[in-house]
Amino acid sequence: MDDILEKLKEIVSQTLPEIDVSDVTYNTSLRYDLGLDSIGTIMIGIAIEDEFGVMFPPEFSFESVGEICDYLEKNIDF
Amino acid sequence: MNQNIADKQKEYFYSMLSDEERDLLHYLPTVADLLKFAAKEYAHLPAISDGESITDYEQLEKRVAVRRGYLKSLGLKKGDRIAVYSQNTVEAMELYLAITTGGYVSLMLPAALDSNTLFALCKKFKISHLFYDKTLADNIPDGISSCSTEFVVASLGEYANLKKEDICSICLTGGTTGTPKGAVLTHGAIMRGAFNGCFIPGGVLYQKYIAILPFSHIFGLVKGFLSCLYTGGQVVECRDIKRAFAEIPVHKPTTLILVPGMAEIIVGLSKKMGKNYCSSLKTVVTGAAPVSPKLMKELDALGINVLAGYGLTEGANLSAGNKAVLENPDSMGMIYPEQQFKTVDGELLLKGDNLMLGYFEDEEATKAAFDEDGWLKTGDLAKFDENGNIYIVGRIKNLIILDNGENVSPEEIEEIFDREEMIKDCLVKEDKIGERTVIAIEILPDYLVTGEMSDEAASSAFSEVVSRINKTLPDYKKVSKFTVRKEDFKRTGAMKIARNQE
Numbered sequence: 001m002d003d004i005l006e007k008l009k010e011i012v013s014q015t016l017p018e019i020d021v022s023d024v025t026y027n028t029s030l031r032y033d034l035g036l037d038s039i040g041t042i043m044i045g046i047a048i049e050d051e052f053g054v055m056f057p058p059e060f061s062f063e064s065v066g067e068i069c070d071y072l073e074k075n076i077d078f
Numbered sequence: 079m080n081q082n083i084a085d086k087q088k089e090y091f092y093s094m095l096s097d098e099e100r101d102l103l104h105y106l107p108t109v110a111d112l113l114k115f116a117a118k119e120y121a122h123l124p125a126i127s128d129g130e131s132i133t134d135y136e137q138l139e140k141r142v143a144v145r146r147g148y149l150k151s152l153g154l155k156k157g158d159r160i161a162v163y164s165q166n167t168v169e170a171m172e173l174y175l176a177i178t179t180g181g182y183v184s185l186m187l188p189a190a191l192d193s194n195t196l197f198a199l200c201k202k203f204k205i206s207h208l209f210y211d212k213t214l215a216d217n218i219p220d221g222i223s224s225c226s227t228e229f230v231v232a233s234l235g236e237y238a239n240l241k242k243e244d245i246c247s248i249c250l251t252g253g254t255t256g257t258p259k260g261a262v263l264t265h266g267a268i269m270r271g272a273f274n275g276c277f278i279p280g281g282v283l284y285q286k287y288i289a290i291l292p293f294s295h296i297f298g299l300v301k302g303f304l305s306c307l308y309t310g311g312q313v314v315e316c317r318d319i320k321r322a323f324a325e326i327p328v329h330k331p332t333t334l335i336l337v338p339g340m341a342e343i344i345v346g347l348s349k350k351m352g353k354n355y356c357s358s359l360k361t362v363v364t365g366a367a368p369v370s371p372k373l374m375k376e377l378d379a380l381g382i383n384v385l386a387g388y389g390l391t392e393g394a395n396l397s398a399g400n401k402a403v404l405e406n407p408d409s410m411g412m413i414y415p416e417q418q419f420k421t422v423d424g425e426l427l428l429k430g431d432n433l434m435l436g437y438f439e440d441e442e443a444t445k446a447a448f449d450e451d452g453w454l455k456t457g458d459l460a461k462f463d464e465n466g467n468i469y470i471v472g473r474i475k476n477l478i479i480l481d482n483g484e485n486v487s488p489e490e491i492e493e494i495f496d497r498e499e500m501i502k503d504c505l506v507k508e509d510k511i512g513e514r515t516v517i518a519i520e521i522l523p524d525y526l527v528t529g530e531m532s533d534e535a536a537s538s539a540f541s542e543v544v545s546r547i548n549k550t551l552p553d554y555k556k557v558s559k560f561t562v563r564k565e566d567f568k569r570t571g572a573m574k575i576a577r578n579q580e
Contacts, residue, residue: 014350033511037481046323
């Protein structure tokens with residue numbers, strides 16, 4: 001799980017360099033802590049799909065970093 | 079209008095076009111004229127596509143004629159209002175053209191609407207018939223004449239005999255009060271907007287687009303669709319914004335019409351995936367919200383030419399465009415030709431055939447939107463430099479304009495929070511998390527209800543309130559940041575909260 005979190009932090013800092021990822025944890029909220037709106041989450045979503053080779057279902061909306069980690073853990077093979 | 083300024087406006091915009099483009103592109107007064115022109119000039123070029131199959135301009139004109147025949151067979155009469163509730167599909171594109179060239183009035187509705195709002199809007203705008211995408215069928219309320227957007231074979235329907243002054247479309251606009259209003263736009267106005275959209279430097283003809291911005295948004299409809307047809311472009315449908323951005327390397331668009339927040343996606347994903355992600359992209363046209371100089375520079379570094387514009391729904395697409403965003407990033411460029419402008423007490427006023435007739439069946443709001451001589455009051459404070467470049471320096475209307483182009487009225491959100499028992503008063507304003515513009519709220523608790531609260535207890539209690547209310551709000555209206563006040567707000571003489579608390 002920590003590997004996924006580290007990878008996510010890397011993706012966020014690559015696509016949105018102005019966001020300080022040093023404090024990002026499992027509980028970080030995309031909206032309340034990172035200030036991402038629907039467009040920001042689209043960007044992160046595509047970047048994650050590209051990195052992990054997954055495709056989020058259209059109805060999937062993630063509120064927190066932890067939710068993304070959980071989804072990835074369930075849906076990708078390591 | 080000062081002749082000198084009118085000449086400058088023309089020179090500024092026409093200098094973006096090549097000789098070939100100047101000879102070909104002229105103002106056409108109705109959507110019917112546009113479709114006939116495009117079918118003749120661009121006959122066998124690709125017009126619209128669902129990403130797999132392509133319809134050329136000649137086929138498009140025929141398919142639209144069949145759809146007009148179907149509209150007629152439904153018993154609809156000229157001037158009837160027909161709504162299309164759909165993502166940006168090829169079906170929605172064909173229907174828009176069939177409705178408007180058949181003499182009916184279109185209302186394009188966002189696919190994100192819930193069933194109740196859809197019903198309310200159909201009633202408010204007296205919709206005679208509703209077309210819906212079949213993926214949205216579950217949201218269709220009872221009591222409204224409706225059918226899916228799928229193509230139905232019918233006998234050919236003729237073009238209506240249209241004039242510039244005929245009503246073409248109603249476009250939703252938020253305005254400063256909560257309920258959306260409908261800007262009533264004539265064929266002449268929509269087509270002025272579409273023609274303005276043809277002024278793009280570096281080659282505007284035969285480009286490839288993905289219709290990312292919703293057609294329910296004037297900028298998406300006029301610049302993101304009609305201007306493309308005007309210039310022989312190919313428009314690829316978009317059912318899902320996320321997929322569209324993911325598929326940029328697949329569809330290889332050359333031009334995209336975006337709000338600034340979306341342009342940021344291009345930049346962000348290029349950083350992650352490398353320049354090849356958007357190597358096909360030559361031009362990005364942005365509008366609906368100011369673009370930061372940083373974003374413009376980043377797009378430029380990717381080899382993407384940016385045209386930034388200023389406009390409002392009430393003026394059918396862009397009213398001003400800046401072709402030199404790197405040299406003059408703070409300006410919105412110049413006002414498009416054939417449009418007059420002036421400032422009164424700093425407020426930008428516009429006149430021209432691009433303006434709406436008024437808000438649909440809302441005399442009071444219409445009266446407030448224009449001055450007594452028919453100038454549209456934009457609510458924006460503007461300045462001009464000696465070359466006629468326009469600078470938007472502030473707003474009279476109390477609106478938060480987000481990076482995604484959405485306009486949010488603080489009062490509307492305050493009203494919702496004010497209903498909470500624990501909240502005595504609140505103030506919604508624009509704030510930042512990092513560099514991102516977000517909606518923030520300052521809450522003054524009703525300490526008679528809550529009793530004494532520690533900072534921690536207040537933070538946790540109101541965090542719960544904010545996330546509960548957020549769940550009921552559309553994404554762009556959600557509050558991202560809150561603070562709890564211990565003391566009352568500064569107030570005006572009338573005891574209203576002073577908007578500026580500093």
